[in-house]
Amino acid sequence: MPIDSEYPKYMATQLANYQVQGARTRAQSSEKTYQGQLKAVGTLDTALKAFRSAVTGLRTGGSSMLINSATFSQTGYATATVSAKAVPGTYQFFVQQLASAHQLAISGLKDADVPASGSLQFTQGGKSFAVNLASVDQDADGVRSLDELAAAINAAPDNSGLAASLVRSTDPVTGTVSVSLLLGSNATGQANAISVSTDGVAGFLGKTPQELGKAQNAIVKLGAEAGGMPLESASNSFSNLIDGVSLTFTKAQASGESPLSLIVGQDKTATEAKVKGFIDAFNSLMGSFDSLTASGGEGAQRGSLAGDSSIRSVEGMLNKLVRTAFGGKSLIDFGVAADRNGKLTLNAERFSKALAADPAGLDKLFSEKGTLIDSLDKSLAVYTGSVNGVMKTRKDFINTQIGRVRDQYESLDKQYELHYNRYLRQYTNMAQTMAAMEQTQGMFG
Known part of the structure; x- marks a missing residue:
């Protein structure tokens, strides 16, 4: 029976693959693991940066956690900008005339x-x-x-x-x-x-x-039209007319009208919303940790960073900071507590009472140097830094490992080529020998 000329190639391919298949499978598994880790570290790095941006935004430009509001007795006459330093109270104004350009x-x-x-x-x-x-x-x-x-x-x-x-x-x-x-x-x-x-x-x-x-100044009386204290400005805006309150008048009043009342008070709902914004940002980050470090089992998928002690240390650092007292005050004093999963929750009733009793304490906790936000920012900078940050260093290391795996592929390709050529020679020689034997046998048939 004649021997198929493709047989040596087939056998060389099979045996050469057998020689390198184990190492190639291990390399592919390693690359898949490293790629998963790289994606996970990138996801976590993005989540950490997003959280850092969210919390530092709470004090950008010297902004306060406390939000005050201004309410006028009539609309259309003035607008107000109220800072956290504004003293709550009721004020009256009579808008005698607006400033105008010549x-x-x-x-x-x-x-x-x-x-x-x-x-x-x-x-x-x-x-x-x-x-x-x-x-x-x-x-x-x-x-x-x-x-x-x-x-x-x-x-x-x-x-x-x-x-x-x-x-x-x-x-x-x-x-x-x-x-x-x-x-x-x-x-x-x-x-x-x-x-x-x-x-x-x-x-x-x-x-x-x-x-x-006409070229005229704005004239506004603090108090009623009769007997009020006249205030004058080249524009219709009065900066810090009252401590922490800037007003812009948009309409003059007719003589005999009742003065415009302004009530300055604390906007508890807006302040609470700002604290909830911090809580939501923290819980979102904790959710990223949970999915990336999940241990898996019983149908649940194992996270790419499961069992990674360095990643767990980041999570531990954050959980410790949100429980730390700064200047004698911590989040728990304002009704913010962590559940057994590390997520923060807000007790609205406790928050309202604590805010009414010590509004300055809440503001200091979030806004002053060396307190919560400042400490979080400095700690996160160690991990999210673009030069020597832990996350960047970790990604560089994983990329190096992926590079080594790809070097292994090149080495395995060379090994495969050597094995293939060796087996091809052997099976080609064997096929030639068998063909010669068949030819000799035919001569004596």
């Missing part, structure tokens, strides 16, 4: 009205600047247009805060176009009033400027 209009103008020489002088807020009319013609077409004049005023390097613009209107009967030059202050207040003077261009300003808007 605005003038010079009407009935044409491009031909812009003189070829002279200068316009503008004064505002104690500062002056001039526009040389000879340099107004920017496109050098020989015409000094009103558009170019407005542009020159706005572009003046020492412009003190004055904006020039043009308004065009068409007479519906004659079709004649009338142009008005508007001069407006960019800032409100009496001190920002605009005055215009001329040097050799009296004809241009022969028309008396019309005052469209």
Whole structure:
């Protein structure tokens, strides 16, 4: 019976695979394990960074855990910004007048009205600047247009805060176009009033400027209209009018109206929501630990980082910090406790009582240096640092191990090639020998 010419290749392939299969299977298993660990460490690193960002955000820009609110007796007259330092109380205001910006209009103008020489002088807020009319013609077409004049005023390097613009209107009967030059202050207040003077261009300003808007300060009385303490501002905003309270008035009151009442008080619901935000962020992180380090069994999947002591140490550090007292106060004093799974829960009734008794204690626990948030931030930085952080170091180590496994693949490929070539020679020789024997046997058949 003739021997199949592919038989040596088949046998060489089978035997060479047998020689390296055990090592290849172990390498594949190792790579799968390392890839799972790498993904898990990356997931945990992201979760740690998200938690760190969430908790440090609670004190960004010096923000407080305490949230105060402001309530007005009437809407549409004012808005308020209230800080944690605001003292609760009731205040009254009478809005006598709002601040406004000065605005003038010079009407009935044409491009031909812009003189070829002279200068316009503008004064505002104690500062002056001039526009040389000879340099107004920017496109050098020989015409000094009103558009170019407005542009020159706005572009003046020492412009003190004055904006020039043009308004065009068409007479519906004659079709004649009338142009008005508007001069407006960019800032409100009496001190920002605009005055215009001329040097050799009296004809241009022969028309008396019309005052469209007065330059006036806001006047608000602390208390009632009669007998209240007058307060004045160049703008409608009064910063820290009361400690921790800034007000912006948006509508003046008519004489005889009742004063505007403002009630400043603690917003317990918003403060509680902020604490719940911390709790939710912590519990989300603990959920990541639970899934990644799960021991498995009884149908439950084993986590990629199960039994990893270094990962458990991170979890232990966080659980310890949220139970630690800082300055004599801890989360448990404000109704925040950990259950048997390490998740935090809030007792709303205890929180409300503790907040009413010691609001400053809650704020210090979260906001001051060396307390809860600061300690969490510093501890997490050790793990999430982009240069020498524990998570980065761990990922680098796992990537190194994956690299070594892939080196093993290359070595196994070389071993396979050696085994294959050796078996191919052996089985090729055997096939040739058997073929020769069959040929010899045929000669004596």
